Amino acid sequence: MKEKTQQNLVKFISFLSRRKSLFTLLGGYEWWLKKKWPSPDLAQTSYLLTIHSIRELYQRKKPVVWTSLFFPSEFIWAGSMVPFYPEIASGLVAALRWSDFPLRSSFQKWVSADLCSYHRLSLGMSLLKLFPRPDFLIATNTICQGTVGFFQTLAQLWRVPFYLIDVPFADFSASEKYISYQLESLAQNLSQEWGIRFRWEQVFSCSNQTRAVIKDIENLRKQKTIILAPPTKNLDYLPYYYQFMGTRASLSFFTQLLAQLSLTEPSSCHRLLWLHLKPFYPNPVPEWLEKNNLGVAFEEFASLYPGELSSREPFSSLARKILYSWQLTVGRKRISHVLQLVQEFEVQGVVQFNQWGCRQSQGMNFPLRQALRKQEIPFLELDGDQIDQNHRSDEQWKTRIQALAEMLEGNR
Amino acid sequence: MKVGYFCGYLPPELIRSAGGEPVLLEPEGKRVKLGEKYFPTPFCPFSKVFLDNLLSGSWEKVGTLLFTRSCDASRRLYETVSSLPGGESSFLLDLPHEVGPLAWNYFAHQLKKLAHFLLDRTGKSEKAMLSDLEQEVKSSLIIRRKLTEEYQAGRLPGAVFLGKEGGSPPDFPRVVRGGLPLFLIASHLWVRDLIGLLEKKSILVFEDTPLGSRRWLLRENTTFLLPPEEDPFLSLSRLYLEWKAPCPRGPWRERLAFIQEMTRKLGVRGVVYFYPKFCDFSLYELKIVRDELSLPVLSLEYDTLPNLAQWETRLEAFLEVLTP
């Protein structure tokens, strides 16, 4: 599409996105869809939820809160607010093959191409005023410190308050207290300034039930012949693991997924553990994996906090949930977690997609490689970018996937 | 015992009170070979150069290394160093990202842990350390206050703050030459090279770097009074989190206010933003500086090697715009 046409189209969509009444009309469409699909399958459930979320986010009847992946959505749902995860939404924009324009827009406004593309794309979508306007921002810096710079820039662009939940790196009990106090003072702040009232009971109970279903899914996936296909598909379900935890939407989604998984045909493919995320734009990686008889047994981002959320101690239990992300972010803990998953899911190889702008994960590659080599577990690294197609390298991916398959065949 | 550190949030006051000798580490530039093995291409050049210096024996006499949880690169650098032989003598100081009473208390607790780590190695008694620390914090505030006044009055330009090993204060006041005043925001590497280049072009350069003034200066709204804290760790914590000049890690409003205040007081004509490739904090701050500061900004990027010729060309073009 020509640049000029694209700019005009963006202006038009951005204009429409600010017309709240338009989104009220979506309510009718949602009602019609529900009639049409009385018992929706997984794809239909996802579609319905997308329409519903778009309506809630753009209609703005409740405060819209932008947040980062490891901030528990239960906190937001319990305050009757609507969470928006820009990092998740970036994946969706990329899947729609629409990432180029916002990425270019952010670059033109001094957002460096060396930053993480999840953040660059979200900044582009913000500059174009296409993402829903936030009332305020809440983020944790648990997974990466880049998130802080990203949210600070969002606060500067949208001119809205930003609340950071600072997550330490060591010392569990001091950290739990520190995070719990921060959550409590945030809740007080929001009550005073925004009139938000928190009702934990229902949201926590729903989250705990969902967690139990996810645990069943995990147990099923530990069986040697069970594979969730196509490979990496489970990463498309991340919104249910993060954004919608604590809602009926996640609970019913995972209940359906569990039922579907119980009926899958036994598989004899090589089992892999998938680290980090995957390219979200259309790409042939899943197909190549499948063709080479490789399946994904488990994804590290699907590892869930094993404890219960308790409405008797909401802030401490949420703090513990946030701290569970140390499994992904603290080097030593991540490596032993990866080795544990290798054992539990009986995988034969580990794959990591190295995201170009992600310092936190790439900075850990050396010790991770060493630990896996020591245990003689093949480790496949795919370099590229999960959002920005300019860094894709299909040929390299194909060759490396084939090499891994050959190695695993040889090991049979 | 020599205690090496590089982050501006590691208090030499504490190292000294605990019986250590603080050594501000300034890695030397050379072709990075060893560092590349540990970190990928899109990664902090400082971490690579640091690791290279460490592994090639530049700091053999430094017994203990201190790191902070600031950026992703620095925590990975700590993890890498602590996994190497001898790595058990390194320590990661957990540095909160926010300001306010919660963060001050948390940081005070972490500083205490660092003190015990050091005392275990130096053998000094806790009691002696506590009384020395109180004194250290008091005199540090007096020195910092004086330096801030001198700096703001334009009497401490150039490299005067740099290379003061162990956090000892620079000599002041200085005799000042004339020249076009510019504000230099930079990181750890090649700062001396760039200041040299700027001075060669008759520029009166005021640096804001972790090797120099940023470790010393106080914020504008600082009361300059030592609060009546009973706990010297809490005083120290507040000195670093609340009063010391903030760094690009933020919080961005405070950081921006600091830059605006300094550039206004110094009457500089422009800003040179000298940043490491792949440094997230710098990349985000550069955008905010460009958007929010009403001064011309020259951005110069570097990786693991200095590139004086290229910087000079860019600088000359910038100066032409500033002094037509």
Ligand code: SF4
């Ligand atoms: S991909 Fe890495 S840098 Fe980007 S948001 Fe995730 S953890 Fe942070």
Ligand code: SF4
């Ligand atoms: S702040 Fe930037 S330059 Fe300093 S260690 Fe971190 S990534 Fe490297």
